[in-house]
Amino acid sequence: MAKVVCVLYDDPVDGYPKSYARDDLPKIERYPGGQTLPTPKAIDFQPGTLLGSVSGELGLRKYLESLGHTLVVTSDKDGANSQLERELHDAEIVISQPFWPAYLTAERIAKAPKLKLALTAGIGSDHVDLQAAIDRGVTVAEVTYCNSISVSEHVVMMILGLVRNYIPSYQWVVQGGWNIADCVTRSYDVEGMHVGTVAAGRIGLAVLRRLKPFDMHLHYTDRHRLPAEVEHELGLTWHATREEMYGVCDVVTLNCPLHPETEHMINEETLKLFKRGAYLVNTARGKLCDRDAIGRALENGQLAGYAGDVWFPQPAPKDHPWRTMPHHGMTPHISGTSLSAQARYAAGVREILECWFEGRPIRDEYLIVQGGALAGTGAHSYSKGNATGGSEEAAKFRKAG
Numbered sequence: 001m002a003k004v005v006c007v008l009y010d011d012p013v014d015g016y017p018k019s020y021a022r023d024d025l026p027k028i029e030r031y032p033g034g035q036t037l038p039t040p041k042a043i044d045f046q047p048g049t050l051l052g053s054v055s056g057e058l059g060l061r062k063y064l065e066s067l068g069h070t071l072v073v074t075s076d077k078d079g080a081n082s083q084l085e086r087e088l089h090d091a092e093i094v095i096s097q098p099f100w101p102a103y104l105t106a107e108r109i110a111k112a113p114k115l116k117l118a119l120t121a122g123i124g125s126d127h128v129d130l131q132a133a134i135d136r137g138v139t140v141a142e143v144t145y146c147n148s149i150s151v152s153e154h155v156v157m158m159i160l161g162l163v164r165n166y167i168p169s170y171q172w173v174v175q176g177g178w179n180i181a182d183c184v185t186r187s188y189d190v191e192g193m194h195v196g197t198v199a200a201g202r203i204g205l206a207v208l209r210r211l212k213p214f215d216m217h218l219h220y221t222d223r224h225r226l227p228a229e230v231e232h233e234l235g236l237t238w239h240a241t242r243e244e245m246y247g248v249c250d251v252v253t254l255n256c257p258l259h260p261e262t263e264h265m266i267n268e269e270t271l272k273l274f275k276r277g278a279y280l281v282n283t284a285r286g287k288l289c290d291r292d293a294i295g296r297a298l299e300n301g302q303l304a305g306y307a308g309d310v311w312f313p314q315p316a317p318k319d320h321p322w323r324t325m326p327h328h329g330m331t332p333h334i335s336g337t338s339l340s341a342q343a344r345y346a347a348g349v350r351e352i353l354e355c356w357f358e359g360r361p362i363r364d365e366y367l368i369v370q371g372g373a374l375a376g377t378g379a380h381s382y383s384k385g386n387a388t389g390g391s392e393e394a395a396k397f398r399k400a401g
Contacts, residue, residue, distance in 0.1 A: 001068040002092040002357075003114075007084055008054050009100035010075045016055040024048060025340055031145045032206065035365065038143065038348035047343035052097060058121055058346045060353070067357060077102050078313075078395040088112040093356075095119045095349060099333040101127035101314055103391035109136055119352060121345045122147055122336050125368045126258040126285060129386040130378070133369045140369035141362055143348030144377050145202055147336035151283050152206035154309065154335030155253050159211070161329050162279045162305035163190050163251070186304070186327070191215045196249040198242050198265075199256035199284075200226055201381070207253055208234055221245045224380075246273040251281065254308075258285035260385035268293045271302055282308035283335045286316075287387060295325040303327075309335045313394035 025048045030036055045051055045059030052058070057073050064071045072091075076083040077100070084102055088094075088111045096102035097120070104118055109132045118128045120142035133140050161167060169183040195211055196219035197204040205226070208218050212234055220226070221239040231238060239245035242265065246252060252274065256262055266280070267290040274280075280303055282289060291312070297303040307329030311320060314333055322330055348366070355362045367376030374382055 001070065003070045003072065003087070003090055004060075004064055004093040004095065004353075005084065005087045005091045005102075006058060006060065006071060006073045007077045007094070007096035007100065007102035008052055008056065008058070008073060008075060009097070011053045011055050012050075016053070017050055020048060020339070022048065025343060031148070031202075033202075035145055037344055038146065038351045040347050040350035040354055043347055043350060045343075045346060048339050049342075050339065051342040051346045052099070052121070052337050056342075056346075058095070058349055060346075060350065063350065064353075069357075075100065078392070078398070082395075085111075088115070090114055093117045093119060093353075095121055096127065097121045097337065097345075098124045098127065099314070099337050101391075103313070103388050103394070104128040104133075105388045105391065106132035106386065109133065109138065117141065117356060119349060120368075121349045122341075123151075124257065124285065125378070125382075126287075126387045127391070128368075129388050130259070130369055130374070130382060131384050131386050134372055134374070134384060137372050138369065139362075139367070139371075140378065141352050141366045142368055142377070143345045143352070144363075144365045146344040146348050147338075147341035148202040149206055150338050150341040151203050151255075151335045152210060155203070155207045155255070155281055155283050156210045158281045158283070158307035158329055159195070159251055159253070159279065160190065162281070162307050162327075163188050163193070167329055190251070193217070193250040194219060194248055195251040195253065196220060196239070196245045197253045197255050198222075198245075199254075200236075201255065203283075204253070204255035205230075207255065208236065216251075219245050219249060243270065243273055246270065246278075247275060249278060250275060251279045254280070254282040254284045254288050256284055256288070257381045258287050258387050259383045260387060261383050263287050263387055264290045266290065266293070268296075271297045274302060276302055277304040279303065279305045279307075282306070282310055284310060285387075286310040286312035286314070291321065295321050298326050298328065305329065309333045313391045315394055315397040317393055317396035319396070 044062040074083040165187040172179045194217040200220040200222045309331045364376040368378030
């Protein structure tokens with residue numbers, strides 16, 4: 001029987017919810033493009049409930065224990081004395097989310113001789129040292145598309161929030177003020193602005209589709225060019241390189257995977273290519289950006305605003321400079337873990353586990369690494385290598401609490 005270690009974020013500070021704001025979720029059968037939602041044989045949870053925190057357990061305990069497997073659920077993931085570290089020696093499967101990632105470094109994978117499957121409840125497996133997984137024959141999988149639309153909605157919200165100066169205006173209300181001039185001195189319309197996405201996969205393309213009704217000029221760059229009919233439908237301008245696109249955009253949104261080739265692609269030098277006063281939104285991965293270069297660009301006016309929900313490491317240390325830099329709209333990593341998205345990625349995890357234990361193939365679109373090589377979506381989106389370096393800094397979050 002297998003031991004499954006599931007790393008999830010903490011429950012709400014006031015305890016696991018006894019009720020919810022809404023009674024149900026909209027019914028969705030397919031994603032844009034036709035891919036079906038996860039199709040497990042059964043689920044043991046109520047869609048619309050909090051599944052991604054420790055008490056939610058992704059709805060897995062009844063299923064796994066009915067098969068005789070052991071499930072360990074924890075939020076304690078960072079540092080040599082963490083529960084994750086203590087459980088690795090005989091873990092066969094490690095499940096975690098991008099929002100509270102279990103960083104599976106080469107060192108940790110070496111401490112887990114029985115590890116066979118690293119499973120992401122969500123999208124993005126850069127918290128796993130993919131090269132080490134390849135070398136060790138560990139399968140890496142994620143629930144592709146489960147929260148892509150969730151993230152794209154968050155991107156649009158953040159673009160509007162930055163450009164319209166929403167957060168400072170809201171704060172004036174909370175403080176009892178009516179400071180109209182203070183609010184509008186940094187407020188503009190998005191109409192007529194040029195917005196570009198780095199990568200136009202499931203998330204990036206969904207962002208462009210949602211921004212088209214705002215009468216913005218739409219740009220993209222991607223190593224896989226979109227079909228001509230899609231470019232025509234949305235009025236897209238394609239750019240062969242990121243650097244070529246930056247200078248024409250008022251807003252840039254990052255929607256590409258993190259791997260060694262994209263790490264710190266936004267840095268001191270590439271920021272000089274941006275229009276002065278551009279806005280940057282990053283819901284992809286924090287390590288796409290040089291942390292300190294972003295702060296300096298906001299302070300000197302090269303960027304008018306930066307928003308996102310991705311940090312490195314995660315959780316971000318209490319002294320992370322993005323918490324206090326000017327003109328930001330940062331949130332914890334929440335864009336892909338709405339209650340709606342949780343129902344989909346919990347069902348996707350159940351589907352993958354059913355396939356794993358029954359010896360059936362895992363959907364190709366869910367695979368990142370298999371058989372000692374990049375596979376499925378991984379072969380399309382990632383490159384060999386490691387982006388987990390520096391993740392040990394996450395331990396500072398609890399120490400400073």
